[in-house]
Amino acid sequence: MGDPNKYRKSRSFQRRLTLLTSIALCALLTWVGYWSYSTDQAMSGLWGCEMAYMYPSFSPLEGVDTAGSRYALFLYREGGMDPPVPSGHPVIFIPGNAGSYKQARSIGASVAAQFHKGRDTTWTKSVDLFTVDFNEDLSALHAPTLRSQAQFLVKAIARVYRAYEHLPADERPAKVILLGHSMGGIVARLASTMAQPTMWQPSPVDVILTMSTPHLQPPAPLDPEMERIYAEINSVRYSDPSPLLISICGGTSDVQIVSDACALTNSLIGRDDGFAVFTTGIPGVWTGVEHQAMVWCDQVRYRVARTLLDMGEAASRQGKLSAAQRWLLGISETQPALPTLDTTTRVEVVASRMAILLKLTYPTEVSLVSPPVTAQFCEEEGVCSDQTFFSYSVPWLPVSERPFPLLGEGSRPEESVFVLDFDLPEVNRGWLEIRHPLGASVHSGPLVDQTVVGSRWSEWHHRTRLNA
Template identity: 40%
Template structure:
C-alpha cells in the first residue's frame, strides 16, 4: 500500500469515525428521548465526625454524611430506617439528595406530620451518603476495593446507632452498585437497589483487579438471599452499555430475589434515563423512595419482594388473583357484543351495567383474544396511581343471561399500565414525561372457542361506578400475529391490538426503523394516538407514539457483546395499540444504519486501541524478519504500508471468518456466529490501522523536531566543537552505574510512593528524548528505536487512565492518603530497563538480530506473534492482558540484550 493509499484510508477512517461519533452523541435522542422531570429539594448535610480512624483506615481519604431536608427533618435525631447511598465513578455524596428529599415529602405532609398513606409501623428514612471525592473507581481496581472497605466500615458505624438487629438498605449508583454488591452476603443488609450499574461487565476492562472484584461479587451474590433490584436507563445512558446492567444469570441455591427493570417500561416512569439523570429524575426517585419507605423496618423477605414488584413494575400479569362471584344478569342492564365488534364506552355506563361477549358457532376451533383498554379505571386492582372510581371486571360466566350465573375473574395473559399519550406531543414529553397519576389499563387474554362452547361459558364485562372522564374500549376477535423483516406489511387498522413479530434476534448492536401509515380519523377526536409497545425482554419494554407518519427507531438490550442472551426472547415482539377509529394500516421495517453505527461506537471503542497494538506488533515482527533477510531494518511507516498491502487483507478475511463461527462470547468483538458480526471486523481494523498510521507519523515528526532542538542546544552550549563531539563512533555502554541508580530510585518510588503508571510515562518521555535524531546517526539505530517507541505509545492508553485517579486522590485527600495497589515493580521494571538501558548514543541499535542465538530468535518471534494474536482475539474483553503480554516481551528483550543469561544461552546453543 503506497503512502497515498494510506492517506486515503486515513481520510475514509476519519469520515467513519466522525459519523460514528455523531451517531453516538445523538443516540439518546434517536432511540430513547429522555422525559425526566426535574426534582427539587432543600438539602442540608451533617458530617459524621465520629466516623474517624478508630472506625476505618480510610477516614482521611473518604467521609460519611447524613442528609437532612431543611425545615422538615430534625438535624440531630435518628428516628427512621437507615439507608446508605453509595455514589459511583466520579460521583458525589450530594447525589443522594433527590431520593432522600422525595422520601421525606412522601412520608410527611408537613413537618412532623405523617402522611395517612403510611401505616404507623412505617418509619421515615435516615439517608446516609458516602463521599468518595469523585474518585474514578471505574478505571482502578484498588480504588474500588478501598471504597468497598470504607462502605463496609460505614455500615457497622451506622448500625451502631440503632437497636440490635436493625438492617440497612443500600442504594448504589453506577459503580457504587458494584461496591454495594461486594458487601454480600451480609445479615446487616435488608435490600440493595442499584441504578445504572454495570453488573455483568466492567465498563473499562483495563485492570485485572476489577475483573476479580466483579467475579467475587457474582459469587457472593449467588450465596446471598438479600433482595437485589437493578434499575437501568437504556439507550439514554451513554456512559455504559445498558445490556451490562442486567443482573448476571448465576446458578444459585439461595432462590433469592434478583430482578432487572428498565425505566422505559417501568410503570409511571416510561422514559429512558441518562446515567447522571438516574439519581435526580423525578419519576425514578419517587419510585425508589417509595419502595425504600415500604421496605424499611426489616419486614419479611416476601414483603420486600412484593414491594419491589409493585413499585418497579413493568406488567402485573403475575400479580393477579381470581375470585368467584354470583351475578344475577337478569337484573342488570345487559348488552351483547359480537365477535370482531369494538365496544366503546365514553363515558362508561352507569353502575350495574354489563356486556356479554358470546362465542358464535362459526368461531369454533379457533383461538380468540379478548382485549380491554380503559382510562380512569381499575382492573384487577391495577390502575393509575390516582384512578377514577370506575371498576371493571372481566368474568367467565355460565348459564343463561336471565338466571343466576356463576362467574370467575378471567386470568390475563397480559395486564399492564400503558402511558397516556397526547395528539401533537412527542413521547415522552421533554422535561415532563408521563405522570404517576396517568395511564391506560391494558388487559389481554387468550380464549379457546372450543373450551368456552364445551363448558357453556361466555365472557361478561361488568362495569361499576361509571366516571364521566373514564372511557373503555373492548373487543373479542381472532388472534393475529404478523411477521415482518425488512419489508412493508398491511395490518388491520380497526383492531385495538395488533401483534407484529420482527424475525430478527434482538441485539444492542442494531436499531430498526419502523415507519407507520395511519388510517381513519386521526385527530383530537380519537381517544389517543396509536401506541407502539416493543417488548425486548421480560425486563425491558419501550413505548413509542405513532402519529403524523413519523418513523421510530427501536432497539434492545437483551443481548450484547460478551454477554449471554436473555432467555426466552429470540425475536422482538411489537404490539400496536390503537383506539380503532385511528389505527395503523401499514408498517415498514428496515435497519437504522445511522443509529446502529452509534451503538457500535459506544461498544467497540476499546477494540481500536487493542487492535492497534496487534498491528504494531505485526509491523515489528515483519521488520524483524526483513532485517534478517536483507541486513537492513525498514522504517516503521514503510513496514506499515507493506503490512497493509500484503497481510491486512488476510487478517481481515480471517477475522471475518472467525466471526461467523459460534465462538465463545469472550472472543474477537464479543459478538460472533452471524453475518452481521463479520461486518464489524473490517471497520474496526481500518480505523485501528489509521490510528497506528497517525501515531507513527506523529512519532516520526516529533523525534525529528526534537532532534533539531538537540542540535541547536548542543551548538549553543558547546560552540563549534559540538559537532565533533557528537560525531564519535564509540557508543557508551548501555548499562552504567548512573543508569542503574536512577532506575533503582524509580523502582523504589513505585514500590512505596507512586503508581507504576507514573514511571511508565516517565520512561516513555525519556525514551522519546533519546530517540531524537542527532547528526550522523545510523539509520538502522533510528528505525529500530522508532518501532519500540510506537509500541510504547500505543500501549499508553492502557496505562494512562490511572494517572488522573492518582492525581485526583492527591488533590482531594492529600499526599498522606493511602493509595493502594499499582506498586508492583514487576509491571514496570522491564519497560524501564528496555528504555533506560538503551545506549545514550542512538547510533547503537536497540536490538541486533545477528548477535542472537536461534533459540533467542525463536522465543522473540513467538512473543511478538502472541502480541499480534492476543489483542485481535481477546484484547477487547481482557484489555489488561495486552499490557501484561507486552511486559513479558519487554522482559525477554532486556534479558537477551543486557543480562549474562544472553551470553550463556548463546554459548550453549551455538
C-alpha cells in the first residue's frame, strides 16, 4: 500500500499545475485578442468623435396603446428653442437593444440648433423628434419582444399623427420618418410591413434611416423566430411606394455587430431606393464610430440632423433621397453662381474626364457638400457655356504615414479638399473657367480610376491622379 501523504502531495501538485495552466491559457487568449484588436485598429484607424451638448426635455404623449402597454412615447424638446406644441415634420426615434429613449437628445439638439440658425432662409419648418421608450428591453435576444415593439410602433405612428390635429388640415404632416439605432432599425422595418393602409393614408412612412443596424443577420442568431423575422423583412424590396431605406454603419470600430451586416444588398434596394454608407466615407466625418457613440458623435449627428431637416422640406421621394445623398455621401450637382465667388482660374482641358482639386481657405460644413464654385467650358472660338459637374470632398492630411480613417477627433472642414468631376464633350479643345472664392488653390488634370491599396496614406493610390 502506497504512502497516503505522497498521494495527496501528487494530487495537490496536479491541481496547482492545472490552475496555473488555465491562468496562462486565459492570459494568452486575452493577449491574442487584445493584439488582434489593436492591430486591426492601428491599420484601420481609431474612432474619434467630438462630444455633443444639449438641454433636453421630454413630454409624454398619452393614449398610444389603450391596452396598457408598458412602452411609452415622448416628444423631445430642446430647452429654450423648441415650442411645446409640435408643428414641424415628424420623425420617430427608435432605440435598439437595451437602448434608452433619451438617446434621441443628441440629434434633437442638433436639429433645433441648426433650424434656429437657418430658419426662414433655409427651412420653413423644423423637425419634431418623437422618441419611443421600450423600457430598455433586450430586443436582440428575444424575437417576441421585437415583434411587440414593432406593434407598439405602429400605434405610435398613429398617435403622432393625432398630435397635429390642432393644425389646419392642409398643414398637417402626411408622412413620418423613422430613425432607428441598432435593433431599432429592425423594429422600424418590421413595423413598416405591419402597417395596414386602412388605418390611415397609404404608406405613412416615407423614409427609414438606420444607424448601426444589423440588416442582413441578427447579432445573436440563437432564436429561430428571430431568423423568421429577418427572412420576413428581407423579402421586402424597398422600391416606390415603399419607404426609402438608408443605413449608416460604424465600420470596424463598431465591435457589437458585424460590419457587413449593416450593409444593404441589391435585393433590398435599387439605385433610387436608398443606400448604405460607412462613417469613414461620410464627408467631414471620415472616421469609424463605435456602436453606442453613433447617436452622440457630433460629426455624425450634425449630418443626420441636417439630412432630416432637408428631407422635411423635400416634397418628393427623389428630393428626400437627394438630401440624404448630399449630406451622407457628399454628392451634389453644382448650383447657379453665388455672390461670394470673386475670382476666376483658367484651366486647360487635357481630357474628356477632368478632375480639379479645390482647397478653400475657410471651408464650412455647408461647403463640404455644396462647394461655392461654378464653371464654364470655353471652346477655342471663345464661346463659353455653363458646365455642370459633380463634386465631393476628401481628407487632406499633412502626414502620409497616418492610417485611414482619421485618428483623434476625426476631421474638420478645414482638413478637406474638393474634387470637381467634369465629364466634357468629346471635342475637348478649349479651357475651363473656374469661379471660386479668393485665396483658394486650384490644381487640375485627367481623372483616372485606380485601385486602392494598403491602409496608410503613403500606400494610397488616389482616384484622381493629377499632373502638376
